[in-house]
Amino acid sequence: MRIATSALAVALAAGMSIPAAAQEEKGPLQVKLLGTAVLVDGKITDVRTDTVGLPANTQTSANNNVVPTVAIEYFFNDNLSLETICCVTQHDVDGVTGLPGAELVSDARLIPATFTLKYHINTDGGIKPYVGAGPAYFIFFDEDPGAATVALGVTDFDLSDELGFALQAGVDIPVGKNGASVSLDAKRYFIDTDATWSIGGAPVIETTHKLDPWVLSAGIAYRF
Incomplete structure (x- = not known):
């Protein structure tokens, strides 16, 4: 992560040195409409409370999801921009060992609030690869205990909102000369969450889960 941050600092310095004439070639705002695959890990990295006696080898996995996404990007110049994304993704968490197939978390909804500072590389063909990095804050809501835990008497469930970090790489491919592009993008997040299952307000299972989604x-982009 230190290497990525240093590289981004170099890109920032390079972007600030672009002549003003180059910065004014296009408008400063770009909007993207994307189809997005959210590929989450979900494995347990720590068990802090277990009063129900989980099997010693219990491990979990979260399901993947595909959702529509809107990205809004502001260009400081033709090489340097700041981007944020808007989407809501939904995930279940099931047992894979110890409790294979057991539904532990049902329909947890997630807003991955993310800001990335991006450096765009100019090429003669107009195709613009880019790299980026920045903070992410995962906000969970409407999460419910899974059927397997409800059968144990669990009445409440919570996933903690957490701050993490994202790395990004992609490319914008111009289509015509009206500011439209085809966009391909990949992000890797580094973030965990704490899960708490409770009975009558008292925690009976508390675990930490690695999310780290790809x-x-x-989709398509338009700069204006």
């Missing part, structure tokens, strides 16, 4: 997107 977020892969493709």
